[in-house]
Amino acid sequence: MVAQNIFFAIIALAMVASAVRVVTSKNILHAALYLVVVLAGIAAQFIITGAEFTGVTQVLVYIGAVLVLFLFGIMLTRARIGREESVDGDRRWLAGVVALLLFAVMAYALVDAFDTEALDAQNALEPQSTQMVSDAIFHDYLIPFEAVSFLLLAALIGAIVVARKE
Amino acid sequence: MWLNQFLLLGALLFCIGVYGVLARRNGVMVLMSIELLLNAVNLNFIAFGAYHGTPVGQVFALFVIGVAAAEVGVGLAIVLLIYRNRSSIDLESVDLLKG
Numbered sequence: 685m686v687a688q689n690i691f692f693a694i695i696a697l698a699m700v701a702s703a704v705r706v707v708t709s710k711n712i713l714h715a716a717l718y719l720v721v722v723l724a725g726i727a728a729q730f731i732i733t734g735a736e737f738t739g740v741t742q743v744l745v746y747i748g749a750v751l752v753l754f755l756f757g758i759m760l761t762r763a764r765i766g767r768e769e770s771v772d773g774d775r776r777w778l779a780g781v782v783a784l785l786l787f788a789v790m791a792y793a794l795v796d797a798f799d800t801e802a803l804d805a806q807n808a809l810e811p812q813s814t815q816m817v818s819d820a821i822f823h824d825y826l827i828p829f830e831a832v833s834f835l836l837l838a839a840l841i842g843a844i845v846v847a848r849k850e
Numbered sequence: 851m852w853l854n855q856f857l858l859l860g861a862l863l864f865c866i867g868v869y870g871v872l873a874r875r876n877g878v879m880v881l882m883s884i885e886l887l888l889n890a891v892n893l894n895f896i897a898f899g900a901y902h903g904t905p906v907g908q909v910f911a912l913f914v915i916g917v918a919a920a921e922v923g924v925g926l927a928i929v930l931l932i933y934r935n936r937s938s939i940d941l942e943s944v945d946l947l948k949g
């Protein structure tokens with residue numbers, strides 16, 4: 685358990701530092717690459733909690749596909765490669781205040797509700813095997829699963845229709 | 851491990867993402883901040899799934915990943931269209947509906 689906590693702390697620190705850089709970096713390409721660190725950190729946290737399948741899917745979908753989409757978006761909108769001062773709005777301070785207040789409220793509610801509740805009190809944090817996940821998806825959650833696949837199809841067609849040249 | 855350490859990390863990432871959505875004016879960067887928000891939510895799903903010892907948290911996290919993939923595809927298509935029409939993706943200038 686101690687080793688897990690140490691790894692959690694290291695990864696969490698790297699994630700928070702990179703997330704801050706994602707939203708403050710003036711260089712759009714650097715922001716995209718810092719996003720990779722955050723997404724990989726999320727995948728690592730999934731594996732620490734025993735959610736192996738979701739962790740691997742996170743790497744495949746986010747780092748493999750979504751990041752490439754972002755890089756394409758950066759390329760196609762011909763963003764300047766390098767520092768660009770115009771990426772931040774004028775109401776940055778207001779946004780910072782909103783985010784801080786939101787975090788204060790959420791942190792208070794979470795500490796109030798779950799104080800020091802152990803994650804593994806009842807079930808010793810057994811890995812939830814891929815078999816359990818697939819059983820749940822294809823038995824109890826089959827209709828939502830089909831809805832998501834239909835949504836993906838619709839989004840694919842919609843993206844092509846929207847982005848296609850006349 | 852505490853449940854709260856994951857929930858607080860998720861809350862912190864969510865708030866950083868909220869700051870990004872509000873403060874950025876570049877369309878692609880706003881979409882990146884939205885990815886931060888969705889990932890923070892996924893972290894909560896996984897943490898609660900592990901807490902209750904069910905795979906349902908993972909199932910919903912997978913659904914969120916699927917929806918996020920659809921969202922980023924359509925979102926980038928819209929940003930590309932805005933760029934094509936105004937040769938800029940500055941969101942402060944997209945205010946045609948402003949009264």
